[in-house]
Amino acid sequence: MSPVHGSPEGPVPAPSGTRIGPWTIGELLGSGAWGSVYEARDDDDGCAVALKLLPDPVLAERRIELAEVVHRELDLAARPTLPGCVEVRAVLRADADEPPLRGAYALVMERARASVADLLATAEPGHPVDGAAELLASLWDGLRALHASGWVHGDLKPGNVLVFDDGRVLMADLGLAGELKGTHAYAPAPVSLDYVGPEWWSERVGVEGVVLRPARDLWAFGVLAHQVLSGGRFCFDGQDATARSRAAQECAAGAAPLRLDPAVPAGWAEVLQRLLTPSEDDRLRARDEVDRSIAALRRREVPGPTRRRGVAAVAAGLAVVVAGGAAALTLSDAGGSGPGAASAPPAAAVLAGDLRAGTAVPHDLRGDITAAARGCEDAAVTPALLAAILEVQSGFDAAASDERRGEYGVALWTPSIFDQWAVDHDGGGASVFSPSDSIYALVQYLCAKATVVSDVPGDRGLLLAAAFLTSADRVVAAGGVPPDARARVERIAAARDQLGVSRRPGGTAER
Numbered sequence: 001m002s003p004v005h006g007s008p009e010g011p012v013p014a015p016s017g018t019r020i021g022p023w024t025i026g027e028l029l030g031s032g033a034w035g036s037v038y039e040a041r042d043d044d045d046g047c048a049v050a051l052k053l054l055p056d057p058v059l060a061e062r063r064i065e066l067a068e069v070v071h072r073e074l075d076l077a078a079r080p081t082l083p084g085c086v087e088v089r090a091v092l093r094a095d096a097d098e099p100p101l102r103g104a105y106a107l108v109m110e111r112a113r114a115s116v117a118d119l120l121a122t123a124e125p126g127h128p129v130d131g132a133a134e135l136l137a138s139l140w141d142g143l144r145a146l147h148a149s150g151w152v153h154g155d156l157k158p159g160n161v162l163v164f165d166d167g168r169v170l171m172a173d174l175g176l177a178g179e180l181k182g183t184h185a186y187a188p189a190p191v192s193l194d195y196v197g198p199e200w201w202s203e204r205v206g207v208e209g210v211v212l213r214p215a216r217d218l219w220a221f222g223v224l225a226h227q228v229l230s231g232g233r234f235c236f237d238g239q240d241a242t243a244r245s246r247a248a249q250e251c252a253a254g255a256a257p258l259r260l261d262p263a264v265p266a267g268w269a270e271v272l273q274r275l276l277t278p279s280e281d282d283r284l285r286a287r288d289e290v291d292r293s294i295a296a297l298r299r300r301e302v303p304g305p306t307r308r309r310g311v312a313a314v315a316a317g318l319a320v321v322v323a324g325g326a327a328a329l330t331l332s333d334a335g336g337s338g339p340g341a342a343s344a345p346p347a348a349a350v351l352a353g354d355l356r357a358g359t360a361v362p363h364d365l366r367g368d369i370t371a372a373a374r375g376c377e378d379a380a381v382t383p384a385l386l387a388a389i390l391e392v393q394s395g396f397d398a399a400a401s402d403e404r405r406g407e408y409g410v411a412l413w414t415p416s417i418f419d420q421w422a423v424d425h426d427g428g429g430a431s432v433f434s435p436s437d438s439i440y441a442l443v444q445y446l447c448a449k450a451t452v453v454s455d456v457p458g459d460r461g462l463l464l465a466a467a468f469l470t471s472a473d474r475v476v477a478a479g480g481v482p483p484d485a486r487a488r489v490e491r492i493a494a495a496r497d498q499l500g501v502s503r504r505p506g507g508t509a510e511r
């Protein structure tokens with residue numbers, strides 16, 4: 001929906017000092033298409049609240065949609081608070097003679113510290129918002145609870161997600177929410193184009209409105225999460241919401257791959273791929289998997305700027321190479337490649353899983369293999385694992401091709417899958433035949449799948465290799481390496497042992 005700003009204060013301007021019930025209006029907190037939100041203070045105790053002013057729906061009779069949205073929001077305000085949503089403590093009617101305040105309703109809410117839109121307005125593009133994983137995990141929990149209660153939000157977007165001082169993250173603005181009757185609800189037709197999935201375009205508007213399914217919220221969560229994880233960037237390119245929405249439709253139709261911003265950490269990239277899928281059914285089926293991934297990502301969030309070592313670091317290529325003859329480093333000091341590592345290891349450090357000198361790994365691939373692996377914070381993704389996969393897949397042949405399977409390049413990527421993880425690392429356009437692009441894309445993939453296979457028992461490096469050869473879903477379903485991949489995974493295991501520095505008894509790495 002395109003915001004209708006009748007004035008800088010939005011649809012229901014109210015001068016500072018205006019009194020509504022016991023509240024005196026102060027600064028404008030924000031405004032949207034249907035309402036204006038002000039801070040207000042209780043005359044008796046001075047406590048601050050947020051007052052959302054909605055116009056008299058009768059005065060809005062010529063704008064049927066506005067009247068419908070206002071009625072819905074008032075109706076929901078009168079009911080018990082929905083899970084994951086901000087409480088409306090009271091509803092009042094303004095006592096004014098003239099529009100726009102005449103007949104206007106005031107919804108009294110707890111005042112939030114900020115909306116996610118406010119956080120994005122001051123975020124640094126290319127970097128996750130501080131505490132991104134915790135924020136998104138809390139929102140995801142709230143959304144899951146809302147759906148479980150039989151409701152769909154219908155208008156999930158940064159302006160409608162509120163963050164409170166005590167860390168709570170709650171959804172607001174229920175004017176487009178709908179109660180499920182079976183698989184779907186109905187809602188008024190207007191939407192925020194940036195946050196609706198491609199299915200919206202083929203929905204018909206009936207007397208009850210358009211069909212609204214929980215899948216709409218899942219898509220919106222994916223778009224919003226991408227913004228939170230990349231400092232405000234949209235995952236679909238375009239100058240305005242209409243152009244971005246067109247890009248989303250093209251992506252859904254298979255005309256363009258989904259390209260996530262390099263700032264999105266690998267584990268989250270996996271989550272977003274599952275949610276930004278064109279099929280509503282696929283989105284719904286992905287929910288339990290996304291639950292598990294988000295829970296793991298929430299646990300992994302480490303405060304401070306150094307946690308930003310996911311895909312961004314991989315894409316940038318950490319300039320760390322193994323120095324010949326370097327002294328062994330105790331593994332307890334070598335946490336730089338482990339989950340939640342606080343800092344990159346020094347350039348001269350040799351870690352378990354680094355490449356052994358004098359093995360068959362070609363010299364011109366060593367730098368990329370080592371730097372790419374160190375860009376992933378999961379300890380199982382080592383240079384030796386990467387080298388072993390490349391050796392077993394292609395024998396380190398950058399021009400390799402398996403026409404029967406449709407797999408190409410040094411890692412034997414299937415091009416359509418490579419497109420989802422592609423990194424143009426050498427600047428020549430992402431290509432499966434560029435060893436550098438293939439290796440960095442391989443790390444993107446392995447690093448992202450680490451959360452998916454985290455509950456599967458076994459050697460995580462080999463489970464990830466199996467995921468690359470088959471799929472992470474197959475590894476999870478099999479509870480280990482799927483039978484048809486076992487032979488190749490055994491060869492990868494042997495090559496990994498042979499190519500990599502191993503762990504010495506006593507906790508040091510041995511070259």
Ligand SMILES: Nc1ncnc2c1ncn2[C@@H]1O[C@H](COP(=O)(O)OP(=O)(O)OP(=O)(O)O)[C@@H](O)[C@H]1O
Nearest residue numbers: 029030031032033035037050109111112115159173
């Ligand atoms: N309880 C609150 N505490 C603090 N700020 C709030 C609160 N509720 C809303 N806001 C701010 O007011 C802004 C406007 O909210 P409102 O619900 O009117 O519109 P919107 O959701 O941004 O847009 P639209 O109504 O067009 O969907 C929000 O973006 C948010 O920044």
